[in-house]
Amino acid sequence: TTEWAIETGEWPNIVQGYLASVSFVDHYIGEVLDALDGSGYADNTIVVLWSDHGYHLGEKGRFAKHSLWEETSRVPLIFRVPGAAQGMVSNAAVSLLDVYPTLLDLTGLPAYEANDGSSLKPIVTGEDDGTGRYAMTSYGYANHAIRGERYRYIRFVDGSEELYDHQTDPNEWTNLADDPAYANIKSRLAEQLPAQSAPLTPVTNRTVVNDHFAEMYRKAGIEPKFKW
Secondary structure, three states, rough: OOOHHHHHHHHHHHHHHHHHHHHHHHHHHHHHHHHOOOOHHHHHHHHEEEEEOOOOOOOOHHOOOOOOOHHHHOOOEEEEEEOEEEOOOOOOOOOOHHHHHHHHHOOOOOOOOOOOOOOOOOHHOOOOOOOOEEEEEOOOOOEEEEHHHHHHHHOOOOEEEEEOOOOOOOOOOOOOOOOOOHHHHHHHOOOOOOOOOOOOOOOOOOOOOOOHHHHHHHEEEEEEEEEE
């Protein structure tokens, strides 16, 4: 917990270790790009850089990647496309599910209808600013977060809700879900939730990470075999 990190003086060491890993990765990404630029293939190679999750470094009292809040749901996503403008930044809400459809679109390959994501080509090429998009993150059974351009809405399996305004509260300290003034915004975001959550699968019951997951598996009639 953050309290433990403060009491033991380990917080600076934890942050230092995290930043060291980021610096390490950044260095070798540079080496890979330098090699590509010197290979003769830079003009016909699309580069995509992303990570699988973010990480809390003490925010909200935790050091972890498991949550539906901004710090663990937001990740880098960078496209370098030959012929496209460089250095553009978009604040559109997008998902890593969009990467594959985007690559199909950029390379002129036929779309794969089974994909849940959508092509980001119009954003990557500067034809569209991505206004009105939403991205969903799920963690465990029936726990979902919806992120738009300004707000993050979270609904948990027990019906509890969280709503944050990133324009005024980027650190997500103030839960607005019960504020009547935000009822319409919450309702609009809730419309993006899945109509039905997929059931838990026995295939993943060896990676139960906390008591909440263990309880969800038991309710589904699946006994967890391993707990971290």
